[in-house]
Amino acid sequence: xxxxxxxxxxxxxxxxxxxxxxxxxxxxxxxxxxxxxxxxxxxxxxxxxxxxxxxxxxxxxxxxxxxxxxxxxxxxxxxxxxxxxxxxxxxxxxxxxxxxxxxxxxxxxxxxxxxxxxxxxxxxxxxxxxxxxxxxxxxxxxxxxxxxxxxxxxxxxxxxxxxxxxxxxxxxxxxxxxxxxxxxxxxxxxxxxxxxxxxxxxxxxxxxxxxx
Amino acid sequence: xxxxxxxxxxxxxxxxxxxxxxxxxxxxxxxxxxxxxxxxxxxxxxxxxxxxxxxxxxxxxxxxxxxxxxxxxxxxxxxxxxxxxxxxxxxxxxxxxxxxxxxxxxxxxxxxxxxxxxxxxxxxxxxxxxxxxxxxxxxxxxxxxxxxxxxxxxxxxxxxxxxxxxxxxxxxxxxxxxxxxxxxxxxxxxxxxxxxxxxxxxxxxxxxxxxx
Amino acid sequence: xxxxxxxxxxxxxxxxxxxxxxxxxxxxxxxxxxxxxxxxxxxxxxxxxxxxxxxxxxxxxxxxxxxxxxxxxxxxxxxxxxxxxxxxxxxxxxxxxxxxxxxxxxxxxxxxxxxxxxxxxxxxxxxxxxxxxxxxxxxxxxxxxxxxxxxxxxxxxxxxxxxxxxxxxxxxxxxxxxxxxxxxxxxxxxxxxxxxxxxxxxxxxxxxxxxx
Amino acid sequence: xxxxxxxxxxxxxxxxxxxxxxxxxxxxxxxxxxxxxxxxxxxxxxxxxxxxxxxxxxxxxxxxxxxxxxxxxxxxxxxxxxxxxxxxxxxxxxxxxxxxxxxxxxxxxxxxxxxxxxxxxxxxxxxxxxxxxxxxxxxxxxxxxxxxxxxxxxxxxxxxxxxxxxxxxxxxxxxxxxxxxxxxxxxxxxxxxxxxxxxxxxxxxxxxxxxx
DNA sequence: TCCTAAGCGAGACGGTACGTCTTGTCTTCCA
DNA sequence: TGGAAGACAAGACGTACCGTCTCGCTTAGGA
Numbered sequence: 001x002x003x004x005x006x007x008x009x010x011x012x013x014x015x016x017x018x019x020x021x022x023x024x025x026x027x028x029x030x031x032x033x034x035x036x037x038x039x040x041x042x043x044x045x046x047x048x049x050x051x052x053x054x055x056x057x058x059x060x061x062x063x064x065x066x067x068x069x070x071x072x073x074x075x076x077x078x079x080x081x082x083x084x085x086x087x088x089x090x091x092x093x094x095x096x097x098x099x100x101x102x103x104x105x106x107x108x109x110x111x112x113x114x115x116x117x118x119x120x121x122x123x124x125x126x127x128x129x130x131x132x133x134x135x136x137x138x139x140x141x142x143x144x145x146x147x148x149x150x151x152x153x154x155x156x157x158x159x160x161x162x163x164x165x166x167x168x169x170x171x172x173x174x175x176x177x178x179x180x181x182x183x184x185x186x187x188x189x190x191x192x193x194x195x196x197x198x199x200x201x202x203x204x205x206x207x208x209x210x211x212x
Numbered sequence: 213x214x215x216x217x218x219x220x221x222x223x224x225x226x227x228x229x230x231x232x233x234x235x236x237x238x239x240x241x242x243x244x245x246x247x248x249x250x251x252x253x254x255x256x257x258x259x260x261x262x263x264x265x266x267x268x269x270x271x272x273x274x275x276x277x278x279x280x281x282x283x284x285x286x287x288x289x290x291x292x293x294x295x296x297x298x299x300x301x302x303x304x305x306x307x308x309x310x311x312x313x314x315x316x317x318x319x320x321x322x323x324x325x326x327x328x329x330x331x332x333x334x335x336x337x338x339x340x341x342x343x344x345x346x347x348x349x350x351x352x353x354x355x356x357x358x359x360x361x362x363x364x365x366x367x368x369x370x371x372x373x374x375x376x377x378x379x380x381x382x383x384x385x386x387x388x389x390x391x392x393x394x395x396x397x398x399x400x401x402x403x404x405x406x407x408x409x410x411x412x413x414x415x416x417x418x419x420x421x422x423x424x
Numbered sequence: 425x426x427x428x429x430x431x432x433x434x435x436x437x438x439x440x441x442x443x444x445x446x447x448x449x450x451x452x453x454x455x456x457x458x459x460x461x462x463x464x465x466x467x468x469x470x471x472x473x474x475x476x477x478x479x480x481x482x483x484x485x486x487x488x489x490x491x492x493x494x495x496x497x498x499x500x501x502x503x504x505x506x507x508x509x510x511x512x513x514x515x516x517x518x519x520x521x522x523x524x525x526x527x528x529x530x531x532x533x534x535x536x537x538x539x540x541x542x543x544x545x546x547x548x549x550x551x552x553x554x555x556x557x558x559x560x561x562x563x564x565x566x567x568x569x570x571x572x573x574x575x576x577x578x579x580x581x582x583x584x585x586x587x588x589x590x591x592x593x594x595x596x597x598x599x600x601x602x603x604x605x606x607x608x609x610x611x612x613x614x615x616x617x618x619x620x621x622x623x624x625x626x627x628x629x630x631x632x633x634x635x636x
Numbered sequence: 637x638x639x640x641x642x643x644x645x646x647x648x649x650x651x652x653x654x655x656x657x658x659x660x661x662x663x664x665x666x667x668x669x670x671x672x673x674x675x676x677x678x679x680x681x682x683x684x685x686x687x688x689x690x691x692x693x694x695x696x697x698x699x700x701x702x703x704x705x706x707x708x709x710x711x712x713x714x715x716x717x718x719x720x721x722x723x724x725x726x727x728x729x730x731x732x733x734x735x736x737x738x739x740x741x742x743x744x745x746x747x748x749x750x751x752x753x754x755x756x757x758x759x760x761x762x763x764x765x766x767x768x769x770x771x772x773x774x775x776x777x778x779x780x781x782x783x784x785x786x787x788x789x790x791x792x793x794x795x796x797x798x799x800x801x802x803x804x805x806x807x808x809x810x811x812x813x814x815x816x817x818x819x820x821x822x823x824x825x826x827x828x829x830x831x832x833x834x835x836x837x838x839x840x841x842x843x844x845x846x847x848x
Numbered sequence: 849t850c851c852t853a854a855g856c857g858a859g860a861c862g863g864t865a866c867g868t869c870t871t872g873t874c875t876t877c878c879a
Numbered sequence: 880t881g882g883a884a885g886a887c888a889a890g891a892c893g894t895a896c897c898g899t900c901t902c903g904c905t906t907a908g909g910a
Contacts, residue, residue, distance in 0.1 A: 024860060024901075049891060060862035065893065141391075164411045168392060172415050175391020176384045179353075183383040199376045203384050206418035236882080261870060272884040277872065448875070448886060473865060484888035489867065565815075588835045592816060596839050599815020600808045603777075607807040623800045627808050630842035658907080660855060685896060696857040701898060 029067055031057040033078040036071075041122055045075070045132035076135055082123075083139045086116055090147055109147055110177050110200050113140060114193035117181055125185050137178055145174040169211065173204055241279055243269040245290040248283075253334055257287075257344030287347055294335075295351050298328050302359055320420075321359055322389050322412050325352060326405035329393055337397050349390050357386045381423065385416055453491055455481040457502040460495075465546055469499075469556035500559055506547075507563045510540055514571055531575045531632065534601050534624050537564060538617035541605055549609050561602055569598045588635070597628055665703055667693040669714040672707075677758055681711075681768030711771055718759075719775045722752055726783055743787045743844065746813050746836050749776060750829035753817055761821050773814050781810045800847070809840055 035057035039048045050071055054064050068074040089112045117124050127133040148170040177200055184196050191199075247268035251260045262283055266276050280286040301324045329336050339345040360382040389412055396408050403411075459480035463472045474495055478488050492498040513536045541548050551557040572594040601624055608620050615623075671692035675684045686707055690700050704710040725748045753760050763769040784806040813836055820832050827835075 022860070022902080028861080050893085051891075054862090058862085060860095060864090061893085062863080062895080063861055066860075070893080164414065168395065168408075168411050169415065171391050171395040172388045172412070175394075176388035178391070179383045179387020180380060182387075183380065196380075199380050200384070202376065202422070203381065203419045206422040207415045210414070210418040240882090262872085263870075272882085273872085274874080274885075275883055278882075282872080446876080446886070452887080474867085475865075478888095482888085485867085485890075486869075487887055490886080494867080588838065592819070592832075592835050593839065595815045595819040596812045596836070599818075600812035602815070603807050603811020604804060606811075607804070620804075623804050624808070626800065626846070627805065627843045630846040631839045634838070634842040658855070660906085664856080686898085687896075690857095694857085697859070697898085698900075699856055702855080706898080 025067075028057075028059060028063060031059060032064065032067065032074055035059075036074055036078060037123065040126045040130060040132070043130075045127065045130035072132075072135075075132055079135055079139055082120070082136075083143065086112065086140070086143055089116060090143065108173065108177075108201060108204060110144070110204075111193075111197045113144065113177065113181060114184075114197040114200075117185065118189065118193040121185065121189065128182060128185055137182070140181075141174045141178050144177060145170045148173060164211065169207075173207070176200070176204065237279075240269075240271060240275060243271060244276065244279065244286055248286055248290060249335065252338045252342060252344070255342075257339060257342035259342075284347070287344060291347055291351055294332065295355065298324065298352070298355055301328065302355065320385065320389075320413060320416060322356070322416075323405075323409045325356065325389065325393060326396075326409040326412075329397065330401065330405040333397065333401065340394060340397055345394075349394070352393075353386045353390050356389060357382045360385060376423065381419075385419070388412070388416065449491075452481075452483060452487060455483060456488065456491065456498055459483075460498055460502060461547065464550045464554060464556070467554075469551065469554035496556075496559075499556060503559055503563055506544070506560075507567065510536065510564070510567055513540060514567065531572065532597065532601075532625060532628060533571055534568070534628075535617075535621045537568065537601065537605060538608075538621045538624075541609065542613065542617040545609065545613065552606060552609055561606070564605075565598045565602050568601060569594045572597055593631075593635070597631070600624070600628065661703075664693075664695060664699060667695060668700065668703065668710055671695075672710055672714060673759065676762045676766060676768070679766075681763060681766035683766075708771075711768060715771055715775055718756070718772075719779065722748065722776070722779055725752065726779065743784065744809065744813075744837060744840060745783055746780070746840075747829075747833045749780065749813065749817060750820075750833040750836075753821065754825065754829040757821065757825065764818060764821055773818070776817075777810045777814050780813060781806045784809060805843075805847070809843070812836070812840065 032053060035053050036048070039052055039056060048071065050061070050064060053071070053074070054061055064074075068077070090109050124136065127136045149166055152166045152169055180196065180200050184191070189196075244265060247265050248260070251264055251268060260283070262273070262276060265283070265286070266273055276286075280289070302321050336348065339348045361378055364378045364381060392408065392412050396403070401408075456477060459477050460472070463476055463480060472495065474485070474488060477495070477498070478485055488498075492501070514533050548560065551560045573590055576590045576593055604620065604624050608615070613620075668689060671689050672684070675688055675692060684707070686697070686700060689707070689710070690697055700710075704713065726745050760772065763772045785802055788802045788805060816832065816836050820827070825832075
């Protein structure tokens with residue numbers, strides 16, 4: 001069962017380098033990912049058919065289904081790599097330490113999201129208005145929430161008059177951010193990412209400070 | 213053109229009795245609304261087909277399309293009445309004046325949402341996990357945002373060192389609320405609506421105050 | 425379940441005239457039968473796809489499957505009417521009584537088959553060389569065998585030194601006839617139907633007489 | 637081009653030992669033949685896929701196509717050896733001269749067929765009811781017809797009031813025999829091969845005699 | 849005895865047809 | 880005569896096979 005939806009499709013047998021997935025397979029998968037992302041920029045995601053994708057990728061129908069469960073699976077896996085970019089950016093940012101604008105920033109790490117959305121604005125916009133945006137937003141929200149919860153629970157451990165569950169706070173801030181992000185994209189990004197992020201932070205910071 | 217998506221499909225010609233929608237028509241429409249809501253509680257919204265609905269409502273296929281554009285349209289119109297309940301609750305609440313917990317509450321009016329969601333929790337949960345939740349959430353967000361923007365712009369008009377656009381603030385607060393609301397529903401409402409609302413307000417109030 | 429493979433798809437509720445199958449349905453079915461027969465004359469039966477048929481008949485895919493189980497079912501039902509022609513011809517011929525060439529002829533009734541095959545030679549040839557000929561031949565064989573068995577068993581009832589089972593004799597004569605028929609068609613009918621039938625009868629008659 | 641459908645895939649270069657097909661090749665081919673015959677006894681021939689065959693034979697897909705054009709080709713070549721058995725039996729029988737029951741027998745040589753079918757009854761039955769029977773029957777018919785035509789044309793050459801073409805007579809007798817043979821197999825061979833052959837001969841002999 | 853080409857397994861791949869499903873339109877019948 | 884019933888065209892879906900192909904491995908036969 002060469003199927004997907006399992007984080008590690010390629011076992012990668014440790015030492016030497018094993019038999020890494022068969023180069024053909026890799027090319028096929030990438031072709032399909034590419035074709036889908038291409039198409040998303042051209043037409044609404046939910047109007048894209050499997051046939052469209054395989055025509056674009058020059059791939060047989062059965063090959064598609066040998067690699068992915070369906071259109072959603074393809075998208076999801078495709079977004080994974082974007083998610084990982086995001087994750088990495090966040091990690092790097094965290095490593096830098098609280099160099100600049102106060103503690104809230106390093107907790108929120110929201111800057112990374114706005115910058116990332118800006119860099120991939122075509123994709124983001126297409127996804128949000130095309131019907132398949134939930135994956136993307138959910139992925140983003142998940143990352144953001146996770147990062148936040150980690151920071152917050154650590155803070156709680158060190159004290160603080162905290163009365164609101166960490167999970168709620170994280171959801172609150174994540175939802176607020178995604179909401180602004182969505183609006184910003186829908187409005188064709190009337191501000192640079194730094195500005196919109198600054199707005200977000202000035203709205204979020206008071207809430208965080210009140211928790212202390 | 214007997215179609216829908218226009219707020220008032222039945223003109224209702226003023227005085228006497230006009231041509232009041234033909235009682236049969238009314239019954240058919242209600243049957244369809246009812247059938248859909250029924251089905252939503254049984255299976256994921258996006259797995260419900262038009263065939264399911266008309267079977268349940270004992271109605272012919274063409275009849276369905278004579279009244280509604282599609283499944284979405286039926287849902288949307290069905291939710292309209294719920295939206296109106298909500299709207300009315302908000303209006304009443306506003307009229308009461310700032311009786312209780314300070315100004316923020318009356319601006320936010322979030323209590324109404326949590327209470328409403330609690331009252332209709334089966335429907336809300338089904339919708340959110342069933343793929344059709346966007347309508348509901350969007351409807352909610354729209355109402356909430358609208359109310360907020362009205363209040364905020366009024367405030368701005370009267371001064372305040374406002375630097376963040378009203379629209380952004382409204383989106384911020386609305387997104388945060390819907391996010392908490394969603395979490396609360398998904399977690400099977402571990403708190404009463406008053407408590408979760410209180411959490412929301414204590415997170416939101418500092419942001420509002422900082423704007424002043 | 426409006427499906428086929430049941431002798432009487434149209435219930436035909438006796439008296440008045442009921443609701444006879446919906447004229448549309450009749451037209452659709454006929455269109456499909458026609459399309460298939462058309463196509464059979466153009467290309468090998470087993471190279472014809474369902475898509476070919478419905479394109480030719482201007483019919484939707486699902487409509488096809490609403491009426492027939494598959495390509496075979498369509499063919500089978502289409503041949504039924506041909507089978508009925510044949511059956512009727514045989515009945516008429518039998519009614520005439522033994523007007524001419526002796527008893528054997530009236531028992532064999534083979535003339536009818538050769539004439540029928542001649543009249544429908546395009547179809548027969550296409551079917552035989554196209555891979556779907558078994559239906560046709562089996563149908564023919566069945567009819568022929570049935571007629572024969574009736575005659576023979578009657579004869580047995582009236583005595584005769586019969587030692588070979590009726591079924592065997594019938595199969596023997598039927599197989600011989602179909603074999604000649606097939607050859608005759610494959611050779612592009614080098615003789616008129618009367619001649620080939622005469623050959624068949626002069627080969628078959630001695631066997632029948634020997635049974636007496 | 638290592639392909640098949642050419643009677644002699646292994647040229648067998650005369651003297652010494654040449655390049656004797658590579659023992660591996662031989663083993664592979666036999667494995668495939670064996671696998672197919674095995675499978676035929678288990679399920680309908682036309683439901684057997686190439687995948688089934690190569691799984692059973694533990695052979696790679698490409699290997700299959702290196703040796704045979706397709707499933708049909710494999711079957712055909714597999715049946716060749718059976719055909720050769722048959723051919724040889726016929727030859728031997730002929731050589732014996734008219735030892736027993738008169739001339740007709742030696743002309744017809746039908747006994748060989750019934751005996752052969754009886755000996756391979758499992759295969760015959762599976763093939764006939766499984767959709768791939770045509771090969772087998774055609775092969776049989778071809779052999780039978782050929783033998784018959786040889787005898788008959790010889791007879792014609794020596795005179796006789798023959799008016800029916802040899803080819804027709806041969807087809808007639810061959811078809812009749814295959815028809816009885818099929819029936820006999822389908823009925824689970826209710827008689828020993830000698831009996832059914834006797835029936836066939838007593839039906840066929842009068843026709844032959846009438847030709848003289 | 850080594851070396852090299854062939855045979856081979858494994859299975860990815862493009863392609864094509866299948867039978868199912870759902871949608872929104874269109875025709876026909878009935879009250 | 881207008882609403883209900885449901886047949887229909889359209890076309891996407893996920894599955895099943897086919898015949899071709901590209902890989903490495905193994906393995907025999909000629910050097």
